[in-house]
Amino acid sequence: MVKITDVARHAGVSPSTVSYALSGKRPISEETRQRVEEAARELGYRPHAGARALASSRSNVLALVIPLRAGIHVPVVMQFAVSVVTTARKHDHDVLLLTQEEGEEGLRRVADTALVDALIVMDVQLRDPRLPLLRSLERPSVMIGFPADSEGLTCIDLDFKAAGEACVEHLARLGHRVVALVGSPPEVYVRQTAFAQRVVQGFTAAADRSGLSSSVHPCEASPAAARLVAEQLLREQPALTGVVVHNEPILEPLIEAFEQLGLRVPGDLSVTAICPDELAESVRVPVTSVALPSAEVGERAVELLMKKLGGSAVPEATLLPPRLAERASTMPRSA
Amino acid sequence: MVKITDVARHAGVSPSTVSYALSGKRPISEETRQRVEEAARELGYRPHAGARALASSRSNVLALVIPLRAGIHVPVVMQFAVSVVTTARKHDHDVLLLTQEEGEEGLRRVADTALVDALIVMDVQLRDPRLPLLRSLERPSVMIGFPADSEGLTCIDLDFKAAGEACVEHLARLGHRVVALVGSPPEVYVRQTAFAQRVVQGFTAAADRSGLSSSVHPCEASPAAARLVAEQLLREQPALTGVVVHNEPILEPLIEAFEQLGLRVPGDLSVTAICPDELAESVRVPVTSVALPSAEVGERAVELLMKKLGGSAVPEATLLPPRLAERASTMPRSA
DNA sequence: GCATGACGTCGAAGCGCTTCGACGGGCGAA
């Protein structure tokens, strides 16, 4: 293994000079810097991560806690994770993967052993047991999603309430008067995940504001469940012409089910969704949707963390505004 | 931060004794050990990961390289990653997440900086550019999948050839004489990913052996593509009664398409798949399938790595035998 | 009874890096 003293000898300087030349933390003459850099390149020098972490008390590693639970769309988690890794690398950091299963003890462990400098926590619950811990930890963290009380924490997410509103408003603008929300599986609501409830809030509030008649229907993530909901909607709300879907796996099956029940999309029924653009575009009838910007959230989360690590203050709440993309699944209500 | 000297003082022993007491690397009297453990607990002692890594030249971190590319079923990757993390934790290791995007440089970086002790590489290509690097690295690695030449490497995967065979043999046993394989998207074959080709090999070999007439059809991962393949199959092979699907996203849409074309599953057409059990069970007609045991592969991969880290020799190739689970989608050919 | 060895513990060295204080030489100001 080639170490800093090897580089120093090869460049004819002291180890500390090598360190400063490579880190830029003190001014070094241009000429010396180049000699050092070349020596490092020639020898293939790679600073030992552990040694560096010990001396600088910075590991340059971030922890990412991913959810495992049912009702969460896996591709979204994956895309998010990838974007975190990619962005972290741009800031010269690596990412340690933790599962939610590890719980608070896992967070405490990686923080206390100085394995990581900072943490990103996904799938935050309204009253998440990890909150007190995160608040007390001496390391910065960012949460994806909003708990009931986010005082003293840094949170970021799509503005799901506004997303729900945007969908309804779009339908209202098109003249629809009776709308329904087909939501996430019941267990997602039961365990008080904030984002699902916020969609409902936004949906309901906007519908009320616009004087629409509305209803909310949690739905399991299976095609069979989608079919049942479709039938139920037809039966109970024959005047229905607008649907908002917040449940990725059933988006396509639900549309399929409506069509099999004789409802054309968008001819008889306009459909909007809150889901990744990728999914909205891959359905046979491309769906008007508010994008779930996982990649952007991941990127922003890492950047918030970098700022905090740099000692800057950051806003406690970052709500990404919804962007609604019109596609083929919505049209004005037929007269 | 509480350090080992604090624990030592509190327990009335030397730091080295604390180290030995906690690691068990040298015999320590039961009484002393208990005093040390209690002191550590009382003070909330957490050894500093960097210091430990520096002194022991072991970081207790594994690198996991995940694929990003098209045509790979995301939930499988995710399940695999989770199982790697979970198993690694059982062996007191953590997992650093790398994307394939980082390429060889990324592997070299984490290995050379001693950030990780060992590596797990997913989605290995037949002639993967990372192979020479992995062979030359001084750190052990395990690959998920088999390259053309696996000499000197440790590889593990489902035995995809046997899986293809198992599906065909099951159909043959049920009396089917004309079978088709609906495979992965074309790009998967083009980039020479071993597992897709092995399924084809197994499928074809078994069909030939049993004297079945067979054909192979790559298929994009969209419902529309599934419909096209279904139509094509009906048109070109009216005598077809057995189908093997190796393409997760289209399993359900394909069956749907067959039924819409008037073919009952399994009445007119028996369908088997190579996919996660979870998926096979969630289709409306539960599908007879060979399981894609991602969790088991992940677990075994970590265990292989642990053995290598412990200095034991491990087999170069580990092929998990296929397990075919009969479900509702297959039945004997109607006379 | 004394040498032998095993057991339990200690002290010190050192892992490879960062960082702090210091120092020498060059320059501008007085």
Add this chain to the structure above:
DNA sequence: TTCGCCCGTCGAAGCGCTTCGACGTCATGC
């Protein structure tokens, strides 16, 4: 010309842990 200052570099001190060799003690065997 001299003083003071800044720039660029160096040396040394650790960061917190593991590990090696050594040492004292006690039981064992002849």
